[in-house]
Amino acid sequence: MKINLSILLFLITGFCLAQSNQFIYEYKFKIDSLNRDQSDSENMVLQTTPKGSKFYSQVKQEYDSMMTATFKNAKATQQTHFDFTNLKQSKVSTEVIKTYPDYKRTLKRSISSNRLLIINDQKLNWKISKEKSKVLGYDVQKATTTFHGRTWNVWFAPEIPIQDGPHELCGLPGLIVKAEDSKGDHQFMLIGTKKVVVDSDEILNKKNREIAVTEDKFKKLWADYKKDPAKDMRQISASSDISAPVSVSMTIDGKKYSQDDMLKLVEKERREELQKKNNFLELDLYK
Template identity: 40%
Template sequence: MKKTFFIFFLLSGLLFQAQSQRFTYEYKYRIDSTAKDKTETELMILDMTPKGSKFYSKDYFESDSLMTAAIQKQAKSGNTDFNFSGFKFRGKVRYSVEKAYPAYSVNFFTTLGSDEYLVQDGRTQNWKILPEKEKVENFITQKATCIFAGRKWTAWFTTDLPIQDGPYKFHGLPGLIVKIEDENLTHTFELKGIKKLPDTYDWKSKKDKERYNPLITLNETKYKKAFNDFRADPMKSERQMMAQGVIIEERDDSGKLVDPEKSRREQEKKMKDRIKKENNPIELDLLK
């Protein structure tokens, strides 16, 4: 009986992975651990294809696509003085995560200032599967726990969706992760929607995206150093660009040129003030 169930689970899992599916998660998180009454909410997308998955912010992805289209349109017209006045990015979650099947190797894409990083993360989650079950979004789910990136996590997975994936970098359970939260309830992902993607859908890796500056590839250990270096000096890359002769022009609402040095000082102060409040990253061990 057990062997028959295993074969059924394997075959149904292969069938499920052969389809391209989109899972929408609601992500609730607290940026500042001291501001207990302020919780951010963002819709996140987990796209699964036979070759892998991609996890990203719905709003930020749409804004980035609009920005890319605007750049291409202005470039085709011969305009090199790009004008983005009035354009505002939506979405506060700027990272994305890609997992390649069947190994579930993880690539994490993020930015620090003007630098864009690809972080090759070789860590895995050592799950402890528990007997407790709970109904989450019409699914009968089972409980599992792990310690990952400085936090203790509780996940609820369902074998009704037999694929070993989930939001963010989480994977490795015998079914889709429907809900996962840290023990302090400051980071929570919960499944809210599922739809089948067209057979022609085939997402491209973010590493193949056209970009002006080279993508910096690191492992998670070296990224931790870059992360803390940025927190200590968030304007370093901008100063290096200016030292190389790159001219960054800014204009106020009236169209008047803004003094670059004054603007840099004001921006640096704003960034340092913001960084102080960003004391509760999803990977808490980045700060240790």
């Protein structure tokens, strides 16, 4: 009986977990079109599974895990002060989920506190060139496509039989190891790979608070946000004051802020960010 139970447990676990390829890309981007001499970078992960893939920021994953644990502990202990001095924030919040074998793409984007999903099942129209080269030791071939208002030049490696790549780029006969838009504002370069064991369903899972919207709805929400970027924070603060009139404070970079101070700081930072961030990867969504 012990042997049979062990075999059963192994089989059940096998259905839930699978060996996965994890591809690490360095993402370089120029978010301010008026200052193209300045650029930022962040490491991104393409996590592939037999059912699909997820593309996300390494830093954001660590940030989200820490925030979740912090607020879960606060709820249990009735904590009212939070110290985020040593918490590193990501520069990239976007996530992309693709399902196999149809390669339907779900772009996850946030506008203030709204977590939004833009689903696209149209295949990318690729033009494969005869031009070949080598990237990171791989024999690669060039291809081009246009989506979200940008023209992309990519290099894919047929020897890696995965029809996927960074962000929403996919559908070529080989992994995309390098991609750059025609203006040189956004670039992805494969810098590492490894094998990991993951839960496919968990990787492709969509959260309950995420809302599916059309591209037109997203553009409307973005236009409203630009007019009043701190509206959601004021609403949250007002509702929390009614339900639980407890003074909450936070420490950021060694400085302590009251709840009112935080509201003013958030509004100031969001308005400044709107001035500097105008060269989004999904260019046509923010026009």
